[in-house]
Amino acid sequence: MTDRIDGARRALVLGAGALACVPAATWAQVAQDRITVVAPFPPGGPVDTLARLLADGLSRRANKPALVENVPGGAGNIGIERVKRARPDGQTLLVIPAGNLTINPTLMTNFPFDIERDFTAVTMLATAPNVLVAGPGAKVKDLKDLKDLLAQAKARPGAFSFASPGVGSGLHLAGELFKQQAGVDLLHVPYKGTGPALNDVLGGNVPLMFSNLPATLGHIRSGKLLALGITDKVRTPVAPEIPTLMEQGVPGVVVTSWYGLMAPAGTPPELAARLARDAQEILSPPQVQEQLKSQGLQTVRMTPAEYAAHIKAETATWAGVIRSRNIKAE
Known part of the structure; x- marks a missing residue:
């Protein structure tokens, strides 16, 4: 009682x-x-x-x-x-x-x-919109945008990996859809939660990550992460400066x-x-x-x-x- x-x-x-x-x-x-x-x-x-x-x-x-x-x-x-x-x-x-x-x-x-x-x-x-981000492990300073990433990934299949909060999470499935729709080969690196995954991306251990925008927006605006695209049909009013994957030529990744x-x-x-x-x-x-x-x-x-x-x-x-x-x- x-x-x-x-x-x-x-x-x-x-x-x-x-x-x-x-x-x-x-x-x-x-x-x-x-x-x-x-x-x-x-x-x-x-x-x-x-x-x-x-x-x-x-x-x-x-x-x-x-x-x-x-x-x-x-x-x-x-x-x-x-x-x-x-x-x-x-x-x-x-x-x-x-x-x-x-x-x-x-x-x-x-x-x-x-x-x-x-x-x-x-x-x-x-x-909450999701976003594909690149960290130091992707050599952010040399990576201009999504088209640049796609060109590099297609030239070197398997060279890039992406982190997610876990196998079967919505963000893992966003990555699988992206691979399918963009025609690229990326290695999935699962973690037990967004926090550990984000820490390894920020630390340069994994180059890419699909994440919900709230978890990464501060790092994007500080320059620690490069936002490559929103996984939605339209841009988000929370961060209208980030283009969608769709408008950059990768349709069908609406997660x-x-x-x-x-x-x-x-x-x-x-x-x-x-x-x-x-x-x-x-x-x-x-x-x-x-x-x-x-x-x-x-x-x-x-x-x-x-x-x-x-x-x-x-x-x-x-x-x-x-x-x-x-x-x-x-």
Whole structure:
């Protein structure tokens, strides 16, 4: 009981004024009448940021306590399971990155969920552009742009390698798509997370990296990394000076990092639609937009039906890439 109370106190995102709205009750009673937003990873990063913004906004709208539960472990699956087993009443929600919904079902052997069956798609929350960067190991001073890299890579197959946060990650698959679409042979060097991969690129041990823009933008602007192209259809307003791969002659590499909101299966359609509208309105104020932009995030508006269709289509795309490239989970 004590652990539960302490956890609730630490995770509550309400201030004292908001808590004053709650009738006098024991913490156990409050826990039964609260909104829980599950973030299936440790604190910090886009998932945690979005979850806390949502919890704060939902608590104000519902006039009840809201908390964020960080439930790491199992590549996110422990937190996902927590939401799968919850009642479909809109009180337990999941903020989740794209890969857990659209890549892991194919990549992971015996994936424990059927996303379409076990969950209700609510809405996409935000996207973060990805970028191909070159570090000192690519002799940045001699490398002018993407065309220069492609010329060198085609002249020396296998001479360049690229880092990613891990086998089967969206950024690894971005690299595989790039190899396919650009017709170049690059060696994949997987790491256990963005941090270690980025450190080795900055240290000159690996010449190239596919990364989400928020992790590399500071290094790009300081001159430590050379941005070769954004993996999206259009340039990002976060860094409009960086051209897309597409406009430089490499089509088909459209891989953005995105984060969405899910609810348990059986959530009524009208409730899912209301939650989608609430989430979009919570993230729309200028001060919230600025906070998200500082992390390289852009908000997105989707209905539950549009979001469900997006998940289904992207899952099919990644399934094709994973199988054709024979990518296996570590």
